[in-house]
Amino acid sequence: MVLSRLFGKKDPFSKLQKAYNEKRWADCLRLGEQVDLSNLDKTQAAEASGMLDRAGDALCRLNTDEGAACLRTGDLQKAREHFELAQKQARSEEMRHKVEGLLAGADWDEEPQPAAAAGGCAGGSCGTHAGEAVEQGEPQELDEDSHLELILSSYPAELIERYLEKSAVFRQAFLAAHDGRDQESLDGFDQVDEAERDELYFYERGLVRDRLGDFPGANRDLKKARSLSENHGQALVSLIALHWRNGEHDEVETLAHQGIESGIAAGFCLGRMAALRLSQERLEEALEFGRRAMSQGAVDLETTLVTAAALEKSGRLDEAENVLASISTGGCGGGRQVSPYLAEFWLRHGRNMDKAIDAFNQAARTEPGNPRWIFRVGEAYLAKGWKKEGRTLLERALLQPSLDPQLAAQGKKYLSDD
Template structure:
């Protein structure tokens, strides 16, 4: 599968977004997603980016909706309005947007809409740029209360660590909020204003993480190593350092850190998952699989599950792949999740469920030809040759179809023409 080369090669842009989402750092995920340069993305990457942004936006909007309703019950209408406005700017699903508006109407039944400065949902015209999305400054501008913004960022942090962040103030707080709201340049300026005596483990962790996201690997490593020196118990700093090293293809150094983490029982799910990448890159797929399975047993991220599934599929362990992919969420689509649906299609299994999943994905992304191609393939798998070939021919003529998918569809069309 092409996924193997993507996941085991140099860290690709969506990996940071997926990790933020897996760790429930929803505000980070949105900021990262909107900051990505889409120019070099293929159709499949653009499709996944939109799915990830939808998941992050809806989940964060749901948090704000809940907070707003709680404030409303407590009689704090001003705070409730801030949460509802922020939720409206983040929500992407139509039903969630409606729920937010209905909740906001409880404050003022005569209001025609929410008090907001940006659109409540993204453009549906099929554009693949960020022009229609709110900028980080616009999103942050909806709420001026720093404590509300801080709460939103910290909703995905471990409670014991979040308690420390709640005490942030001054330039460090400004830097922290700017970094997590996508204002990278402003964040770096604020970090420079933090007095030397106030630069603790969290400072170096946050600045190092930002530098890593900006591709400034050497500086990021210096900061993250300093953070670990100041607080060896800060696991997130170790994880961030490993991520920066792997992105810079410094696998040997990353492996040493991961081996020490495993020996100390630190974040075994993460550590085994990243050891899987190290082993796969040097061609030891058996060791990679064992680390991957250990990561799954300890609880791991979606990326790791997909990589392990790929390794298992190469070995023909079909039942294990199916069981593993079933653990992934459907992502708002009908039927099974699209990864399981594509796996099922490749092996001629559960075609009806796969077809429903592809149709659901197409409803979510009507401008993405990937799903039309999958539907055509499912039609042909069901023996619906006329419908399948018609849709396949039409989809192959779409200039936005990813080159790899186009080649896959063309081979299928040639086979059916010969038959």
């Protein structure tokens, strides 16, 4: 205590580094709230942003695992809470699409079965108990078998036993992939015997190749996985996401229609078709696909936003507002908060500005590594005529390298117009 008073406490960036190195993901996000990226040099700002992104994805994985476990015990409400929290925590496109696939693939209309009490959600949104759950559930504290079973808890039940029966070489490559050691994982998969190279092998190796930026290799592997098992829904989801990122919309449409017609990941495929039609300004078709997806229980965030955007662009503002108001933000503790996406709608149309600012500030606290919400607060301040405060926040957001390029361009325009 005396030394800490003499020499001072560690700065927030150093604390963030320490929490990250110790894999205390919830602490990372909490400490991220204390780190002002605009006060760091570019190297530190990029490092901090990367640490927060990886911490968010790690918490997302924990909540998808816990949600999948709740699904298997029949606790649909808890499962949905975990998946929705995971959706908020996801930073990478891979994790976002994984959660969307889980939400789209679950039967939310099924009659819930009696279930054991579920633990708190992983992450800082559910109070002290949640923080404890993260610390107790860290994969690095588990032995290999327990770590493997934890990862597999988010996989389809019918595949888990097959993964558990895989060779030690496969298992090591699989675990390396889920620990973020992608090159080591790829090298390990190359050592797997030819006889063991089934659809599970090609699916997992395809994901690794995708993360390493090998689009042709990822495409070949994921297509091979589907050719070996047409019912592999996650391979289809990953293929669609791969081609979407690569701008190959014709291939996206072909694959999505295959999923819709076969009923494999149909909710996700309908959502992708809605997004595709929205990008083509075919609003009525986008709305039709979006509503079909949502009617199947595919309540992933992106499909909801696409459906609302189609309504908004069609001038059906009250309907768009109602769709955005359906986005859950309450978390496990109960009580609803205004979604920042609804707040963005209000900002665009000059409605409920004070509530919108409150929602943006709450989102900034929940996602400290995402400069979008600080940008929106600044934008709202300008709309209310608070130019000095608004400019300060916009300048702060523009200094952060992870700000969306379109928002960055808009922010520069705001500042140049004053």
